[in-house]
Amino acid sequence: MGVDERRQQLIGVALDLFSRRSPDEVSIDEIAVAAGISRPLVYHYFPGKLSLYEAALTRASEDLADRFAEPHEGPLGARLLRVMRRFFDFVEEHGPGFSALMRGGPAVGSSATNALIQSVRQAAYEQMLSHLDVTDVSPRLELLVRSWISLAESTALIWLDGRRIPRRELEIQLVHDFAALAAVSAAYDQEMAGLLKKMVKDEPADGHLADLVGRLISLGS
Amino acid sequence: MGVDERRQQLIGVALDLFSRRSPDEVSIDEIAVAAGISRPLVYHYFPGKLSLYEAALTRASEDLADRFAEPHEGPLGARLLRVMRRFFDFVEEHGPGFSALMRGGPAVGSSATNALIQSVRQAAYEQMLSHLDVTDVSPRLELLVRSWISLAESTALIWLDGRRIPRRELEIQLVHDFAALAAVSAAYDQEMAGLLKKMVKDEPADGHLADLVGRLISLGS
Known part of the structure; x- marks a missing residue:
C-alpha cells in the first residue's frame, strides 16, 4: 500500500x-x-x-x-424530511462516537474538534438558507435556523440515550418543530411572516404539514 | 482574613x-x-x-x-417568563465567560466543567417537571423539556453574539417556543395533548400565549 x-x-x-x-x-x-x-x-x-x-x-x-445536500425541488417540508433521515442515518451509524463528541470530554474537546463541529453546523446553516431561498438574512431568521440546528442535535443525542421514541417519528417531528418555531418568530416579525407564508404555500394539501395543522386544530376542539 | x-x-x-x-x-x-x-x-x-x-x-x-426556583403559583407561561428573565440576567452578567464555556475549548472543556454544565441542565429539567406537575415522565415529555432547555442555551449564545434582537423579545419567544414544541409533540401523542390542554387552561385570556395564538390566526388570514 x-x-x-x-x-x-x-x-x-x-x-x-x-x-x-x-x-x-x-x-x-x-x-x-x-x-x-x-x-x-x-x-x-x-x-x-x-x-x-x-x-x-x-x-x-x-x-x-x-x-445535507438536497436538490432544490419540491416542497420544503419533504426536502427537510429527507435531510433529517440522512442525519439520523449518520447519527445511528456513529452513535457512541457522536454522543461522546457532542457531550464533550477530555479526548474529544480540543480546539480542532470544536472547529470541525462548528464547520458542520455552518454547512447545515448554509444549506438551510439556500433552500429557504433568501439573500438578506435577518437576525431572526439566523436565530431560527441556527437554534433549530441545535435542536436537531439535542434531539438526536436524547434519542441515542435509550432510543425510546422511534427515529422515524423524530425525523418528522423535527420538520414540524422547524415550522412551529418559524411560526412563533413570524407572529412577531413581518419578514418572518412573509417567509412562513412562502414555505406553507408550496406544501401539498395532503402533506405532513397539513396533517400537523389538522391535528393541532382538532386539539383545540 | x-x-x-x-x-x-x-x-x-x-x-x-x-x-x-x-x-x-x-x-x-x-x-x-x-x-x-x-x-x-x-x-x-x-x-x-x-x-x-x-x-x-x-x-x-x-x-x-x-x-430557576420559582413559586408554584399563577399561570405557567408567566412563571416560565420570569425564569427566562433571570436566565438572561445571568447570561448578561457572565456573557463572555458563558460563551467560552458553552462553545467549549481547551481551558473550559474538562470533565469537571462538563459535569457542572450537566448538573445545571438537570436542575433546569427538574424545575420544569415540578412546574408541569407530572409524576410519570414519558419519553416525549422528557425530550420536550430537555430539547427546549438546549434551545434556550443556543438562543442565549446566539443573542450574545452581537445582541441583534432585544433580549426581552427573546425571553418571551422562548416561552412561546416551549408552547409551540409542546403543541407539535401533542399533535402525535395523547399524553402530551392532555398536558398541553392543562397548560393552556390556566393561561389568562389577555396573556402572552393568547396574544401568540391571536397573531398566529391572523397570519393565516
Missing part, C-alpha cells in the same frame, strides 16, 4: 472504532490490530491518538456535511 | 474576570492583582488556574440553578 492509501485505510478503521465506542475507550493498540499492522507503524502515519481521532472526525464531518 | 474567607474572595474575583473575558485570556497574575494579593498566595489556595476556574464555575452554576 502507498502512504496515502495506508493513511486512508487507517482513518477508516479508526473512524469505525471511534464510532462504536467512546473515543476515550479506544486504544492505538486496538486500532493497529483492527488495521492488521504494528503499533509502531500506526505512529509512523499518525503522531498520536489525537491526530488520528481528528483525521477520523474530519472524514465524518465531510460525510455529514455531504448528506 | 481566614482561609475560607480568602478562598471565597478569590473565587469571587476570579468569577468576575472569567465572566468578562474568555477564561483562556485570564492569567493567575491578573487574578492576584485584582484580589490584591501575591501570585504565590493565590497558588497557596488553589493549585492552578483550572482548579480556580472550576471553583468559580461551581459558584456560578449554583447561582444559575438558584434562579
Whole structure:
C-alpha cells in the first residue's frame, strides 16, 4: 500500500472504532490490530491518538456535511424530511462516537474538534438558507435556523440515550418543530411572516404539514 | 482574613474576570492583582488556574440553578417568563465567560466543567417537571423539556453574539417556543395533548400565549 492509501485505510478503521465506542475507550493498540499492522507503524502515519481521532472526525464531518445536500425541488417540508433521515442515518451509524463528541470530554474537546463541529453546523446553516431561498438574512431568521440546528442535535443525542421514541417519528417531528418555531418568530416579525407564508404555500394539501395543522386544530376542539 | 474567607474572595474575583473575558485570556497574575494579593498566595489556595476556574464555575452554576426556583403559583407561561428573565440576567452578567464555556475549548472543556454544565441542565429539567406537575415522565415529555432547555442555551449564545434582537423579545419567544414544541409533540401523542390542554387552561385570556395564538390566526388570514 502507498502512504496515502495506508493513511486512508487507517482513518477508516479508526473512524469505525471511534464510532462504536467512546473515543476515550479506544486504544492505538486496538486500532493497529483492527488495521492488521504494528503499533509502531500506526505512529509512523499518525503522531498520536489525537491526530488520528481528528483525521477520523474530519472524514465524518465531510460525510455529514455531504448528506445535507438536497436538490432544490419540491416542497420544503419533504426536502427537510429527507435531510433529517440522512442525519439520523449518520447519527445511528456513529452513535457512541457522536454522543461522546457532542457531550464533550477530555479526548474529544480540543480546539480542532470544536472547529470541525462548528464547520458542520455552518454547512447545515448554509444549506438551510439556500433552500429557504433568501439573500438578506435577518437576525431572526439566523436565530431560527441556527437554534433549530441545535435542536436537531439535542434531539438526536436524547434519542441515542435509550432510543425510546422511534427515529422515524423524530425525523418528522423535527420538520414540524422547524415550522412551529418559524411560526412563533413570524407572529412577531413581518419578514418572518412573509417567509412562513412562502414555505406553507408550496406544501401539498395532503402533506405532513397539513396533517400537523389538522391535528393541532382538532386539539383545540 | 481566614482561609475560607480568602478562598471565597478569590473565587469571587476570579468569577468576575472569567465572566468578562474568555477564561483562556485570564492569567493567575491578573487574578492576584485584582484580589490584591501575591501570585504565590493565590497558588497557596488553589493549585492552578483550572482548579480556580472550576471553583468559580461551581459558584456560578449554583447561582444559575438558584434562579430557576420559582413559586408554584399563577399561570405557567408567566412563571416560565420570569425564569427566562433571570436566565438572561445571568447570561448578561457572565456573557463572555458563558460563551467560552458553552462553545467549549481547551481551558473550559474538562470533565469537571462538563459535569457542572450537566448538573445545571438537570436542575433546569427538574424545575420544569415540578412546574408541569407530572409524576410519570414519558419519553416525549422528557425530550420536550430537555430539547427546549438546549434551545434556550443556543438562543442565549446566539443573542450574545452581537445582541441583534432585544433580549426581552427573546425571553418571551422562548416561552412561546416551549408552547409551540409542546403543541407539535401533542399533535402525535395523547399524553402530551392532555398536558398541553392543562397548560393552556390556566393561561389568562389577555396573556402572552393568547396574544401568540391571536397573531398566529391572523397570519393565516
